[in-house]
Amino acid sequence: MKFRSVSNPVTSTPPGVTPPKRISMRVAEWLLDSPRLGDSPSVKHLAGRLLKQPAREGVVAAQSRLGQLMCRECGNARDRRIGHDLLRQAARAGDDRARRALGEIEG
Template sequence: MKFRSVSDAVPSSSPHVTAPKRFSVRVAEWLLDSPRLSDSRNAKHLAGHLLKQPAREGVVAAQSRLGQLMCRECGNARDRRIGQDLLRQAARAGDRRAQQELGLIED
């Protein structure tokens, strides 16, 4: 059986299609703001998972929401400290919600 070889005109690597960061942030915000879902531990866990990568990449809204979630919902000191660091980053970038949350924590 004979196979055709790939010609030089065709690029060897296909472009990677990635989901926009904004979509995961918006879904996470919807989960956290939904009156019926916001009390669910599973919804909070999923929202945290969706916010983690955009927060690492510097999306201010993701840093703010993940920081709030970690400060309010996590039981151990390490996670609360990470949450406060995320809130500080978002507050430095001008996020009002993060600035208010930091004011409540540090008072």
């Protein structure tokens, strides 16, 4: 019995499907930007967890938002340092929001 190999178009994701990291980023941004939800500490924690993986993968917008969140909301020095590093990376990549946040922190 001979088996056929599966062709590429069947196994590849369709062009209209958004990768999971983009979905988690969009949900995190929606949560943080929501007027009623964005002030809750548990929502900020969830948004931070959703932004963590895209930020590790080098998504500049995720680095910027997570860096701002960690610098403003975290109580310990280690998390603030990590947030500062994320903001620096995003600013180097050209993110204006990260540059402004760094100016506020360092200024």
